[in-house]
Amino acid sequence: MKYVDGFRDTGAAASIVRDIRHLASEVEDKGIDARIMEVCGSHTMSIGRYGIRQMLPGNVKLISGPGCPVCVTDAAYIDAALELAGRGVHVASFGDMLKVPGSSETLADARSAGAGIHVCYSPLDALGFAREHPEKEVVFLGIGFETTIPTVVSIVKRAGSESLGNISVLTAFKLVPPALEALANDENVAVNGFLLPAHVSAVIGSEAYEGFVTRHRIASVIAGFEPLDILLGVECLLKQLAENRSELVNQYSRVVTKSGNRIARSMIDEYLEVADSSWRGIGIIPGSGLVLREQFAEYDAAKRYQVSTVGGTPDRRCRCGDVLRGIILPGECPLMGKECTPLFPVGPCMVSSEGSCAAHYRYSR
Amino acid sequence: MKSAERIQLGHGGGGRLSRSLINSEIVTRFAQKGPLAGLPDGASLQIGNSEIVFSTDSFVVSPLEFPGGDIGKLAVHGTANDIAVSGATPLWISLALIIEEGLELALLRRILDSIRLASVETGVQIVTGDTKVVARGQCDRLFINTAGIGRKIKSLNTGIHRIQQGDKVLTSGTLGDHGMAIMAAREKLTLNEKLYSDTCSVHRLVAEASQWGEGVKFMRDPTRGGIASVLGEIVEDRSFGIVLNEDAVPYNPQARAVAEVLGIDMMHVACEGRMLLICSPDSAEGICSAWRTLPEGTGAAVIGEVTDDKGRLILETGIGGRRMVDIPQGELLPRIC
């Protein structure tokens, strides 16, 4: 696995960490703490899996932001999916959604009680299921950021061309750049560097962040998700902080181009339009969501079945919103490891395989 | 804390959810004291002057036949291995079959032949059994239960209580091969070379290790939940911890590639023909060398060490970081064994 292992070399890591230490003390001399936020599930997991936080000096803080689409999905979305399952609609979903608590129970609970729910690795599996079971109504739980959105939209595209009438998508698509905007505007959020997502950026292109970086003057690096990529990304941000720069740097140029994936972007444009969206724990972020255009209403499960995916009543004790904005660290949540564990999660950050609380519980307690 | 009121798939996963079910329903009723206390792999019992070990396991693997084995082979090895890692020589096995109406006779014959071959190779006799047939749809093709009895090996005295700081952690070979072979077969991934299950009997490995007598502190076979489960359970609430060296943990490169593609952590993946052994520092190299002379032990390696970091299982990662290894949560890979 040359293009995997080469990015995990110990000697190279040690060398980069040495440079990071030099830069960190330069930054410290200026009286600054480096507070770097990543907004990408693969970054959260890589940092946890490789123990990267332990390798960094004390004044360099890596904070996990809202990089996990499962984590920011409203309780009402789960409630809607449960409602559909209760009506006999077959629900197909990415695995992570199954254990997310809605207002009262999870999809896994419903499955144990006999509801027709199954896990897909790819949206294409749901299409296959719908073709094989013309007698069933199938709904795919379409959550995701820009990396996943085009793959889910393929369901609508193919169902259309095959005149497949028994499948639709319950959408909760979210966009990363408006979330970055909201974080930068939030006075409670103290971040002076962003590690920008690897594969969302592959789709939207580096140009998607240019306005943001110019307006807010926060150093930002697009980094791959392998551990060496992340370490180099941190090094670049520290260098910028030490030199008072706030630029956008694309360090994942082996995958991310300036304009991103043209086909994916035009597909998104053809089938979806921008709308306001509610981020669990954060609230409504204007223009941060995508919904199916009117002409595709028959594939929009919310319209087809008349269910609402906004709101819901998550557990009042839950601090996921503060964790997602980096206001508290997962370890600082009073429920961490006590009332809230992966086995009995109170909020979605603990459920998703990319959730910052799940990563903390698994890797750093 | 909200509790699940129905049995979920995760309750059979070998991870935390399984343990919570066992703790709340089984331990409370049967294992507060006596041979079941502490939930050993096999029960140590005394008949007159003889010490025996008694163990049981059920097999619901899907698909029934997979590269490297089948449910029958697993059924023999699984129980024999539980007995072996309890420090005993497996001798006799019972065989109970629950067959779904409609199962092809040719398939049943292949599996029974496989059971016979596995029992000869393992040196055990099938001495009693039972066969039930249920109507179509009431079980998934074939379920097997085996129970077994073995004679305790006198030189071995193993148990969690014997583990001390400084002891070494050994594996008899590459980890996760069985689980990944099942996943690859299920996901219908094509591989240039097939991924084979590692299912085999570990009784010869135990016999070799027994030469080190008191140096051998603890043994277990990492089935459901993988080494993360086994080692995580050992250190939980104890006065010691374990640190693993990621670079020293042996994996089959193909299995790793499949895990990479499916996004699975190899430390959570089941083996069916491997054992973990904790021993005194001066026994480690000797046991590894002895293991490497056997085909089932060619990949033997020292992968870690017992520390005084109470209750924590830590991994030193390949790039020089450190992180915890947690016991897997629920149903990572259903019907793996």
Added chain:
Amino acid sequence: MCLAVPMRIIELKESGTGVCELDSVRYDVDLSLIEKAEVDEFVIVHAGFAIEKLDLDEANARLKLFEELAQTNDRQLAE
């Protein structure tokens, strides 16, 4: 969920999918989001789809950088 792995295209199929390979694991991947996919190109695969190509020149340059860093590390350790 953002899980993505780099894989090599070893065969193109009529259906718009390709057989892709990572270290001898082969998998059918949907190539409809990629322009002019060709055999021996590398793609990043997510949820059963190739979402972007891997630029080999850039990837190799990066690997070379890491090799150099590793050598720097060896030299510094030796000092």
